[in-house]
Amino acid sequence: MRMSHQFGQTLREAPAEAEVVSHQLxxxxxxxxxxxxxxxxxLGLARRSLTKIENIMREEINAIxxxxxxxxxxxxxxxWKETGRWHQIGTEMGRLKxxxxxxxxLAMTHEEVVADxxxxxxxxxxxxxxxxxxxxxxxxxxxxxxxxxxxxREFTMLDSYSLDADEASLxxxxxxxxxxxxxxxxxxxxxxxxxxxxxxxxxxSLAHEFMYLTPIGEDTLLLCxxxxxxxxxxxxxxxxxxxAAEAPQPLExxxxxxxATIEALAEFLGVxxxxxxxxxxxxxxxxxxxxxxxxxxxxxxRGDMEVNETKLANAVKAKELRPAREEExxxxxxxxxxxxxxGLDPRRVLVVVDEAIPTSPNLVGGANEPGYHTRGVNxxxxxxxxxxxxxxxxxxxxxxxxxGHALRVSRGVEVGNIFKLGTRYTDAMGATFLDRGGSQRAVxxxxxxxxxxxxxxxxxxxHHDADGLAWPITVAPYQVHLVLLPDAAGQAQREAEALYAxxxxxxxxxxxxDRDERPGVKFKDADLIGLPLRVTVSERSxxxxxxxxxxRTAPDRAIVPLGQAVSRLQAEITALYDAIASGxxxxxxxxxx
RNA sequence: CGGGGCGUGGCUCAGCUCGGUUAGAGCACACGGUUCGGGACCGUGAGGUCGGAGGUUCAAAUCCUCUCGCCCCGACCA
Numbered sequence: 001m002r003m004s005h006q007f008g009q010t011l012r013e014a015p016a017e018a019e020v021v022s023h024q025l026x027x028x029x030x031x032x033x034x035x036x037x038x039x040x041x042x043l044g045l046a047r048r049s050l051t052k053i054e055n056i057m058r059e060e061i062n063a064i065x066x067x068x069x070x071x072x073x074x075x076x077x078x079x080w081k082e083t084g085r086w087h088q089i090g091t092e093m094g095r096l097k098x099x100x101x102x103x104x105x106l107a108m109t110h111e112e113v114v115a116d117x118x119x120x121x122x123x124x125x126x127x128x129x130x131x132x133x134x135x136x137x138x139x140x141x142x143x144x145x146x147x148x149x150x151x152x153r154e155f156t157m158l159d160s161y162s163l164d165a166d167e168a169s170l171x172x173x174x175x176x177x178x179x180x181x182x183x184x185x186x187x188x189x190x191x192x193x194x195x196x197x198x199x200x201x202x203x204x205s206l207a208h209e210f211m212y213l214t215p216i217g218e219d220t221l222l223l224c225x226x227x228x229x230x231x232x233x234x235x236x237x238x239x240x241x242x243x244a245a246e247a248p249q250p251l252e253x254x255x256x257x258x259x260a261t262i263e264a265l266a267e268f269l270g271v272x273x274x275x276x277x278x279x280x281x282x283x284x285x286x287x288x289x290x291x292x293x294x295x296x297x298x299x300x301x302r303g304d305m306e307v308n309e310t311k312l313a314n315a316v317k318a319k320e321l322r323p324a325r326e327e328e329x330x331x332x333x334x335x336x337x338x339x340x341x342x343g344l345d346p347r348r349v350l351v352v353v354d355e356a357i358p359t360s361p362n363l364v365g366g367a368n369e370p371g372y373h374t375r376g377v378n379x380x381x382x383x384x385x386x387x388x389x390x391x392x393x394x395x396x397x398x399x400x401x402x403x404g405h406a407l408r409v410s411r412g413v414e415v416g417n418i419f420k421l422g423t424r425y426t427d428a429m430g431a432t433f434l435d436r437g438g439s440q441r442a443v444x445x446x447x448x449x450x451x452x453x454x455x456x457x458x459x460x461x462x463h464h465d466a467d468g469l470a471w472p473i474t475v476a477p478y479q480v481h482l483v484l485l486p487d488a489a490g491q492a493q494r495e496a497e498a499l500y501a502x503x504x505x506x507x508x509x510x511x512x513x514d515r516d517e518r519p520g521v522k523f524k525d526a527d528l529i530g531l532p533l534r535v536t537v538s539e540r541s542x543x544x545x546x547x548x549x550x551x552r553t554a555p556d557r558a559i560v561p562l563g564q565a566v567s568r569l570q571a572e573i574t575a576l577y578d579a580i581a582s583g584x585x586x587x588x589x590x591x592x593x
Numbered sequence: 594c595g596g597g598g599c600g601u602g603g604c605u606c607a608g609c610u611c612g613g614u615u616a617g618a619g620c621a622c623a624c625g626g627u628u629c630g631g632g633a634c635c636g637u638g639a640g641g642u643c644g645g646a647g648g649u650u651c652a653a654a655u656c657c658u659c660u661c662g663c664c665c666c667g668a669c670c671a
Contacts, residue, residue, distance in 0.1 A: 009621080010632095011605095011620090011621085012604075012605085012632065013605050013620075015605085016604090016606090016663095017599090017663060017665090018664095019664080019665075036663085037664090090669095092669075092670085108670095140669095140670070142669075142670070143594075144666095144667090144668095151671090152671095155671065156671095157671055158671090159671085209671095210671095218669095218670085219670095309668080323668090415671070416671070417670090417671070449671055450671065451670095452671085454671055455671085483630095485629080517632090518629055518630090518631090519629065519630040520632050521631085522632095523630070523632085525632080528632095536630080538630065539630095548630095
């Protein structure tokens with residue numbers, strides 16, 4: 001490609017709205033342009049990198065038995081109504097009507113389409129297992145797109161769907177993806193870890209997320225450096241410090257004027273926070289049939305802990321949780337700041353307590369009366385809960401649920417995830433097969449996804465310096481940046497043109513800077529675009545005996561004779577590929593629960 | 594959706610508080626010249642419904658109302 005005719009120019013300054021470095025650099029280097037909030041065009045350079053990423057995805061998924069298909073971006077709403085997600089999913093789904101007024105949906109994901117295909121195509125266990133995948137556009141009307149390509153509304157995703165006759169077979173496909181995904185990320189030179197994750201709107205029984213650790217990440221992760229436990233904060237467990245067993249004390253009302261927080265309460269009464277109970281009020285929207293009903297929830301955790309809303313939502317099977325408003329709290333007879341489940345009407349309040357509450361005797365709770373608390377509150381004797389579950393949030397320094405060592409908090413970007421879905425979609429849509437014994441059963445599904453644009457952005461985050469991008473060769477839009485610095489005699493031009501032709505003939509991917517620009521501009525642009533290898537042809541280099549070769553990530557420059565330039569570049573390219581290949585290999589599958 | 598911020602040539606911004614000539618600068622772009630290995634210099638030039646609509650006023654980029662868009666912070670996801 002000749003830069004003189006490259007569509008899209010480099011920018012000296014990034015647009016003011018670009019905050020994260022991958023966004024700034026991808027825009028400045030001419031990879032992407034924004035059309036609207038979370039909507040981007042991908043120019044030539046980005047397109048080439050994305051194609052490389054997607055081909056890596058194809059190779060790895062083909063290698064575990066995947067068959068590439070293409071499923072539609074626009075769906076009749078009917079299939080989404082069949083699984084109930086038409087109603088369960090809110091504003092995030094893009095909805096439209098066709099000319100006849102029929103409800104249509106923009107694809108957010110493709111479980112419904114896969115299940116529909118499956119019920120048409122699969123009749124027998126003899127056809128299973130199968131794995132279909134595609135690389136296709138999705139639309140999710142995210143409430144808050146941000147950070148360039150990290151979080152967008154229209155995006156392209158590799159998603160694969162496994163179809164199995166039994167759990168053991170699903171498990172094999174799940175594990176195959178676990179490895180294949182690491183291969184994909186390793187081949188893109190993006191360091192990732194896996195964490196156990198919430199199953200969210202997908203449903204299902206087991207899920208892992210692949211995380212690129214970075215402070216700009218939106219997910220909070222809990223990691224154990226000792227045993228390797230890793231989980232998204234949404235579901236992270238931890239060992240809760242036990243409180244000493246003691247005989248139940250009688251209830252005692254104490255005046256605590258102006259003491260409305262746990263901090264203040266613990267200090268006022270001189271008790272540890274672990275001896276207090278914290279009540280949090282929320283309104284849960286719980287699906288019921290095609291609609292949802294609001295439940296008033298009192299969540300109770302010990303004062304030394306926080307409520308984890310994802311865990312709580314799962315415990316009450318809510319699709320949505322929001323904090324209760326003050327008047328809603330008063331309406332059930334509780335008092336903000338002095339609340340307690342003791343004495344509340346269980347018909348109006350769904351009481352959910354953390355699992356640590358029943359084993360923590362003689363807590364201090366609110367008295368449901370301004371300015372008063374109650375000592376000696378005991379679960380079972382003074383109140384009970386509709387649900388007892390783990391609803392407390394893990395945080396920095398909490399004890400690892402597996403080995404007890406301190407957990408560490410880190411931020412990460414979710415670049416991929418894998419789900420064991422089970423039969424949620426195939427049951428709903430009647431995708432069944434006849435098993436060996438002749439009985440009809442639902443196909444068991446798994447779904448697995450990687451966002452290609454987000455992956456590209458993460459690679460940019462991981463590989464750049466003060467001068468610009470520095471692509472790993474597997475993702476770089478071109479392998480070689482050929483820089484021509486013209487001379488008066490025209491020799492450099494002739495040699496550069498000849499080298500450009502020979503490199504192309506040899507199958508080397510070259511970006512040829514043939515523009516009429518000053519050297520400084522060309523070098524700055526080369527660094528900004530970040531191709532792995534740079535070759536300069538100039539009067540100076542020719543005098544020194546050939547062309548100048550430089551790696552983007554190293555300061556050294558070498559003069560290579562013209563006759564050896566192609567073979568030397570090929571050797572460099574091979575070496576760069578080999579270096580990345582050496583980082584690809586089997587990873588252990590975490591067997592621990 | 595709640596909170597905050599910003600919309601002025603392709604990009605970065607000034608001008609707005611206190612209304613008043615033809616709305617400015619740098620970068621980028623075109624032409625001429627001098628330059629030519631790390632984002633050159635001089636000259637000339639082109640390019641702007643000041644996001645949009647309505648209002649106040651003799652007069653609006655500037656004040657008011659509405660509206661659209663974008664960014665950031667909190668509840669969701671590849």
